[in-house]
Amino acid sequence: MTRTRNTFLVIMITLALSGWPPVFGQAETGPDSAELDTLAQLYDAVAFDHAAHVEMVEGNCARCHHHTTGVAPTNPKCLRCHPGGQEADSMACKDCHSEKRFESAYLAEIAANTDRFHTDIPGLKGAYHRNCLGCHQESGGPTGCADCHARNEKGDAFFSSGKYAPKSPQKTSGH
Amino acid sequence: MKKLNRRFFLKGGMAGTALLADTGLAKKASAADTFGGYPDSMGVLVDFTKCVGCRSCEAACNKEQGLPAPDKPFDYMSVFDERHKGQKRRTTEKAYTVVNRYNIKDREQGPVFRKFQCNHCNEPACLTSCFVNAYTKTKEGAVIYDPTVCVGCRTCMIACPFYVPAYSYSNPINPVIKKCIMCYDTRLKFGRPPACVEACPQEVMTFGKRKDLIKLGHNRIQKNPEKYIDHLYGEKEVGGTAWMYMSDVPFEELGFNTHLGEQPIISYVKEFLTIVPMVLTIWPALFTGFYLLANRKEAFKNEKPSGNE
Numbered sequence: 001m002t003r004t005r006n007t008f009l010v011i012m013i014t015l016a017l018s019g020w021p022p023v024f025g026q027a028e029t030g031p032d033s034a035e036l037d038t039l040a041q042l043y044d045a046v047a048f049d050h051a052a053h054v055e056m057v058e059g060n061c062a063r064c065h066h067h068t069t070g071v072a073p074t075n076p077k078c079l080r081c082h083p084g085g086q087e088a089d090s091m092a093c094k095d096c097h098s099e100k101r102f103e104s105a106y107l108a109e110i111a112a113n114t115d116r117f118h119t120d121i122p123g124l125k126g127a128y129h130r131n132c133l134g135c136h137q138e139s140g141g142p143t144g145c146a147d148c149h150a151r152n153e154k155g156d157a158f159f160s161s162g163k164y165a166p167k168s169p170q171k172t173s174g175h
Numbered sequence: 176m177k178k179l180n181r182r183f184f185l186k187g188g189m190a191g192t193a194l195l196a197d198t199g200l201a202k203k204a205s206a207a208d209t210f211g212g213y214p215d216s217m218g219v220l221v222d223f224t225k226c227v228g229c230r231s232c233e234a235a236c237n238k239e240q241g242l243p244a245p246d247k248p249f250d251y252m253s254v255f256d257e258r259h260k261g262q263k264r265r266t267t268e269k270a271y272t273v274v275n276r277y278n279i280k281d282r283e284q285g286p287v288f289r290k291f292q293c294n295h296c297n298e299p300a301c302l303t304s305c306f307v308n309a310y311t312k313t314k315e316g317a318v319i320y321d322p323t324v325c326v327g328c329r330t331c332m333i334a335c336p337f338y339v340p341a342y343s344y345s346n347p348i349n350p351v352i353k354k355c356i357m358c359y360d361t362r363l364k365f366g367r368p369p370a371c372v373e374a375c376p377q378e379v380m381t382f383g384k385r386k387d388l389i390k391l392g393h394n395r396i397q398k399n400p401e402k403y404i405d406h407l408y409g410e411k412e413v414g415g416t417a418w419m420y421m422s423d424v425p426f427e428e429l430g431f432n433t434h435l436g437e438q439p440i441i442s443y444v445k446e447f448l449t450i451v452p453m454v455l456t457i458w459p460a461l462f463t464g465f466y467l468l469a470n471r472k473e474a475f476k477n478e479k480p481s482g483n484e
Contacts, residue, residue, distance in 0.1 A: 107383055120391050125378060126378025130378070158238060159250045160237070160244055161248035165248045
């Protein structure tokens with residue numbers, strides 16, 4: 001966690017130097033909790049304790065809202081081009097991370113927009129898991145698939161599990 | 176030719192074989208002189224550094240392809256400990272994709288999980304070797320096959336450098352080849368990604384035009400040189416494959432054959448074909464080609480695996 005601390009320092013210094021006042025106003029710490037259900041299909045919605053996580057990261061919103069709150073990014077690789085962390089129009093992950101990342105319409109849109117610098121953007125599902133699960137793996141948060149979202153019946157069928165589990169395990173065919 | 180089935184094939188005897196071999200094989204072989212993969216074909220870039228081994232891709236494949244129920248649920252993780260004749264799991268007629276776990280010494284993040292399925296070669300050896308023309312490389316990049324044409328000779332199993340095609344024994348009279356078709360019928364054809372790609376929570380796989388993915392992959396490596404091995408497996412191997420891989424541990428440690436070379440398998444066969452394009456000499460030539468290939472595969476097998484399994 002020393003790296004986080006260092007980058008946090010960097011952020012504070014950057015902020016001090018730029019004389020940037022953190023006028024968060026109402027959105028100072030964001031919502032207390034959020035129900036993440038945009039993708040819900042095999043799993044129920046995720047009850048996300050926003051406030052608890054804000055506390056965990058000691059107010060470093062950029063750990064998740066990477067440089068979209070006006071705070072400098074934590075990733076040093078991004079700092080090079082986004083030193084101040086310009087405020088983005090939106091805070092919601094889904095506004096930049098597509099739900100249909102690999103559909104032909106989205107692929108065509110990326111290909112058509114040649115002004116776009118970032119073309120290797122994960123979709124919404126990838127952004128959530130790499131961010132949430134990634135940190136949980138590093139910092140001891142829950143990592144089981146059912147820890148963040150309970151699997152529903154459709155999910156059980158998908159995984160051939162629960163009441164959809166194979167009845168009698170057949171012998172694997174000769175190979 | 177579409178109607179050809181095993182029985183007809185047997186009745187046709189040698190004459191039929193010769194005719195098919197001549198028209199089918201020779202044409203394919205000479206066309207390969209200029210063929211380097213369709214320009215706008217699609218592909219998948221697999222980034223092993225992101226895989227958490229949840230097997231969602233296996234479950235998605237099973238449902239999408241309407242495969243028989245698995246022996247064990249897809250959330251059953253002890254399959255990673257399974258060994259079949261000492262080998263990790265491979266694709267079968269019931270599972271067109273499998274994920275295997277590789278324990279890598281001193282890797283901070285723990286084991287690496289490797290997804291395995293047909294690589295959809297630009298110049299597929301299965302296609303070249305098939306003398307009833309059951310295989311097609313579509314312009315979208317998928318290597319598909321027509322099971323009604325397949326006579327069950329298994330030549331493609333021998334030809335495949337990645338040991339992908341499996342056999343369905345459920346119909347003993349007419350066993351046919353079974354393998355991943357990149358969800359061609361249900362998705363790829365309509366411009367949609369394969370089911371496994373879409374199911375992955377970590378987005379381990381990136382779907383797009385193959386030529387874009389090559390750029391994207393190298394870009395990712397360039398931005399994180401301390402993380403990735405500087406190699407996109409499948410960019411050049413055996414003439415290029417639609418599925419490509421990036422990793423933070425050497426590919427040999429994940430069971431990849433890194434001795435296949437950059438020549439498509441077809442070239443080894445082709446040399447003989449162009450010299451003596453006569454029907455009866457094709458078979459010995461083919462098998463000489465396979466022999467060379469088998470040797471390369473064997474050489475790889477005999478190497479001691481470096482990582483502890």
